[in-house]
Amino acid sequence: MARTPIIIMGAQGRMGATLARLTQNDPELELAGVVEQAANQSGLEHLGCPVSEDASTILTQAQGATVIDFTAPTVTVNLARTAAETGNPLVIGTTGLSEDQQQEIAAAAAQTPVFWAPNMSVGVNVLLEMLPQLVRMLGSLYDVELSEIHHKFKKDAPSGTALKLAQVLAEAKGWDLKQVAQYCREGIIGERPEEEIGVQTLRGGDVVGDHTVYFFGPGERIEVTHRAHSRETFAQGALRAAKWIGQQEPGKIYSMAEMVLSE
Ligand SMILES: NC(=O)C1=CN([C@@H]2O[C@H](COP(=O)(O)OP(=O)(O)OC[C@H]3O[C@@H](n4cnc5c(N)ncnc54)[C@H](OP(=O)(O)O)[C@@H]3O)[C@@H](O)[C@H]2O)C=CC1
Numbered sequence: 001m002a003r004t005p006i007i008i009m010g011a012q013g014r015m016g017a018t019l020a021r022l023t024q025n026d027p028e029l030e031l032a033g034v035v036e037q038a039a040n041q042s043g044l045e046h047l048g049c050p051v052s053e054d055a056s057t058i059l060t061q062a063q064g065a066t067v068i069d070f071t072a073p074t075v076t077v078n079l080a081r082t083a084a085e086t087g088n089p090l091v092i093g094t095t096g097l098s099e100d101q102q103q104e105i106a107a108a109a110a111q112t113p114v115f116w117a118p119n120m121s122v123g124v125n126v127l128l129e130m131l132p133q134l135v136r137m138l139g140s141l142y143d144v145e146l147s148e149i150h151h152k153f154k155k156d157a158p159s160g161t162a163l164k165l166a167q168v169l170a171e172a173k174g175w176d177l178k179q180v181a182q183y184c185r186e187g188i189i190g191e192r193p194e195e196e197i198g199v200q201t202l203r204g205g206d207v208v209g210d211h212t213v214y215f216f217g218p219g220e221r222i223e224v225t226h227r228a229h230s231r232e233t234f235a236q237g238a239l240r241a242a243k244w245i246g247q248q249e250p251g252k253i254y255s256m257a258e259m260v261l262s263e
C-alpha cells in the first residue's frame with residue numbers, strides 16, 4: 001500500500017508534536033519533512049526526515065506531500081502562498097485568521113486542494129450538524145449563548161470553534177452574526193435583546209478545549225457541552241483529512257462535513 005507523505009508545520013508545537021508522533025505510528029503515513037523555527041529545532045532529529053525553518057525548501061523537496069498546519073495566522077497565510085506555488089495539498093487547523101487572511105487562503109485554494117476546520121474532532125463536527133435542528137425545534141423563546149474554555153497559552157479569542165458554532169447558530173436563527181454577536185458584557189447594559197448571541201471566553205491552566213451552547217427557555221434550559229480530553233482527537237481528524245485532501249481538486253476550501261459525507 002502506498003503511504004501518504006506528510007509535512008508538519010510547527011513540529012515542536014502542542015499540535016505539531018502530537019501529529020508527528022501519530023504520523024510515525026500510522027502505517028498509512030510517511031513523514032516527508034517538518035518545518036520549525038531554527039531556534040526550536042533541537043530534538044527533531046529523531047523524526048528521521050528533513051527539517052527546515054523554510055517551508056518552501058521542504059515543500060519543494062517533497063512535491064505532492066500534504067502539509068498539515070497548526071501554527072499561527074501569519075505563518076499559515078505565507079504557507080498557503082507557498083503551497084499554491086508548489087501544488088502541495090494543505091490541511092489547516094490554525095484559528096484566529098482575519099477576514100483578509102481567510103481570503104488569502106481562499107485564493108490559494110484555487111491553485112491547490114485546501115482543507116480547513118477550526119475543530120477537527122468528530123464530536124464538534126457532529127454538533128455543528130445537529131445544532132440547527134435544536135434551534136428550529138426550540139423556536140424563538142429560547143435565548144442562545146455559548147462559552148468556551150481553553151488553556152492559558154492560547155493566543156486567539158474567542159476560539160475558532162466558538163466562532164464557527166456562533167455562525168451556525170446565527171444562520172439557523174436567520175440572523176447575521178456580525179449584527180448579533182455579543183463578545184463582552186460589562187456595566188449597566190440593559191435587558192438582553194432577543195436577537196443576540198453571547199460568546200464568552202475563559203482561559204486557564206491546561207484545558208484542552210471545552211465548548212458549551214446554552215438554550216435558555218421559559219422555566220428550563222438545555223446545555224450542550226463538548227469537552228476535548230486530548231489533542232489526539234484533533235490530530236486524528238487532521239490526519240484523516242490529510243489522507244483525503246490529496247484526492248480532491250483545487251477550487252474551494254474543503255470542510256470536515258464534506259469529507260465525512262464523501263467517504
Ligand atoms: N482545528 C483544530 O482542531 C485545532 C486548532 N488549533 C489551533 O492550532 C494553532 C496552534 O495551536 P498549538 O499547537 O496549541 O500552538 P503552539 O504555539 O503550541 O504551536 C505552534 C507552533 O508553530 C510554530 N511556529 C511559529 N512560527 C513558525 C514558523 N514561521 N514556521 C514554522 N513553525 C512556526 C511554533 O514555534 P515556536 O514555539 O518556536 O514559535 C510552534 O511550534 C492555533 O491556532 C490553535 O487555535 C489547536 C488545536 C486544535
Ligand SMILES: O=C(O)C1=N[C@H](C(=O)O)C[C@H](O)C1
Binds near residue numbers: 150154161162210
Ligand atoms: O488552541 C487550541 O488549543 C484549540 N483551538 C481550536 C479553536 O480555536 O477552536 C480548537 C480546539 O478547541 C483547541
